[in-house]
Amino acid sequence: MTKMVLTSVLQKLLDEHQAFRIVLSQPRQKSADSKKILSTKQGERWFWQEESFRKQQVFHRNFMEPNDVVLWWLEQKAFYKQALLQTSILDYHIILYSDGKEKIITQTAKREVLAEPHNRKKNYWMQEGQAVDFLVMLGIMNTQGKVHHQKYDKFKQINRYLEIVSDCIPDLPEGSLRIVDFGCGKSYLTFALYWLLHKMGRQFQIIGLDLKEEVVTDCNRIAKELHFENLQFQTGDIASWQNDQSIDLVVSLHACDTATDAALTQAIRWNAKVILAVPCCQHELFSEISDEKQTALLRHGILRERLSSLVTDALRAELLEVCGYQTQIMEFIDLEHTPKNLLIRAVKQQKKTNLAEANRNLESLLHRYGLQKWSMFTLLEKDIKSTMSPL
Numbered sequence: 512m513t514k515m516v517l518t519s520v521l522q523k524l525l526d527e528h529q530a531f532r533i534v535l536s537q538p539r540q541k542s543a544d545s546k547k548i549l550s551t552k553q554g555e556r557w558f559w560q561e562e563s564f565r566k567q568q569v570f571h572r573n574f575m576e577p578n579d580v581v582l583w584w585l586e587q588k589a590f591y592k593q594a595l596l597q598t599s600i601l602d603y604h605i606i607l608y609s610d611g612k613e614k615i616i617t618q619t620a621k622r623e624v625l626a627e628p629h630n631r632k633k634n635y636w637m638q639e640g641q642a643v644d645f646l647v648m649l650g651i652m653n654t655q656g657k658v659h660h661q662k663y664d665k666f667k668q669i670n671r672y673l674e675i676v677s678d679c680i681p682d683l684p685e686g687s688l689r690i691v692d693f694g695c696g697k698s699y700l701t702f703a704l705y706w707l708l709h710k711m712g713r714q715f716q717i718i719g720l721d722l723k724e725e726v727v728t729d730c731n732r733i734a735k736e737l738h739f740e741n742l743q744f745q746t747g748d749i750a751s752w753q754n755d756q757s758i759d760l761v762v763s764l765h766a767c768d769t770a771t772d773a774a775l776t777q778a779i780r781w782n783a784k785v786i787l788a789v790p791c792c793q794h795e796l797f798s799e800i801s802d803e804k805q806t807a808l809l810r811h812g813i814l815r816e817r818l819s820s821l822v823t824d825a826l827r828a829e830l831l832e833v834c835g836y837q838t839q840i841m842e843f844i845d846l847e848h849t850p851k852n853l854l855i856r857a858v859k860q861q862k863k864t865n866l867a868e869a870n871r872n873l874e875s876l877l878h879r880y881g882l883q884k885w886s887m888f889t890l891l892e893k894d895i896k897s898t899m900s901p902l
């Protein structure tokens with residue numbers, strides 16, 4: 512332990528352009544955000560980026576001047592009981608007392624700390640220039656790995672999907688996985704999922720389901736030619752598809768309208784550990800939704816359509832929470848490529864989620880827009896009677 516104060520350490524690091532990160536922990540108030548600040552570089556220009564996590568969202572704030580970082584520290588330290596300052600040479604463990612005093616314990620650095628490049632290039636699973644068998648077969652790239660010009664958006668979408676799936680792997684059980692892809696269509700993403708899990712050395716079985724028989728026949732042919740074993744496509748309707756084995760991951764990407772509700776319902780009934788759904792063309796609430804106070808929003812068809820889609824997804828997320836899933840809605844792919852860019856990611860929790868809050872949110876949203884129920888709610892009504900308060 513030394514008598515130094517962190518401000519002087521920080522000032523020195525800033526003056527000497529040494530990279531660091533500070534992680535604040537143990538907030539004095541439970542509701543405080545988790546926060547950290549990192550050295551960042553854009554070309555030769557240094558700046559510092561604060562990252563705060565609130566509920567399931569991440570917020571960023573940039574500080575361009577070293578003095579602002581010192582002020583940030585002086586302001587933030589009052590709200591936390593501990594902080595960790597990491598540099599490439601030393602780690603500083605700081606205990607922060609309510610009277611403003613600090614106790615600092617230094618240790619040899621546990622890791623190298625470099626200034627993060629701003630907007631760093633994503634580390635994609637698949638790189639252009641490296642041929643991947645199924646992408647060649649599906650006409651996304653040529654045998655030299657060059658992505659066909661008109662398939663570039665698809666290539667990006669597949670990479671984004673793999674990024675999202677790989678983030679979910681720690682939430683899935685160990686051992687062999689059973690996966691269902693509802694509304695798999697031409698199955699670019701189903702083949703990609705297979706490729707990823709195989710690359711990760713996992714044991715798994717994937718079933719792709721679609722209404723269209725000719726698409727299913729074609730996908731089975733491609734799977735056979737690729738020697739993708741344990742990948743099987745079936746013709747069927749999501750809502751009535753029967754399964755008596757456990758399912759770990761349910762995927763449903765761009766399944767039309769209420770097919771997403773059917774997919775979510777099936778996943779909940781099977782107690783699937785992880786659900787990934789990208790909803791598509793939600794029409795159900797378009798004519799149902801009403802709100803006297805928002806006439807201006809609802810009288811224009813296009814705004815009504817967007818609002819009803821947002822409300823549908825918010826209701827789905829809340830109902831998933833009611834059913835014990837921690838749920839996030841995140842961007843799937845940039846809006847510039849498709850307006851259908853929201854992804855629902857739900858992970859089943861061991862402990863009960865905050866049912867009362869999810870119930871309240873659900874009720875108030877239904878009430879606010881003059882709604883009684885929607886497909887997913889109707890499908891699950893019986894199953895969730897015990898957990899739902901009467902609406």
Ligand SMILES: C[S@@+](CC[C@H](N)C(=O)[O-])C[C@H]1O[C@@H](n2cnc3c(N)ncnc32)[C@H](O)[C@@H]1O
Nearest residue numbers: 694695696721722747748749764765766767770
């Ligand atoms: C827009 S495509 C999406 C394909 C793929 N999931 C993707 O994101 O690239 C939607 C697919 O969902 C299928 N689909 C829609 N409703 C379905 C249902 N109730 N049961 C099974 N498949 C359905 C359609 O036949 C279509 O192939």
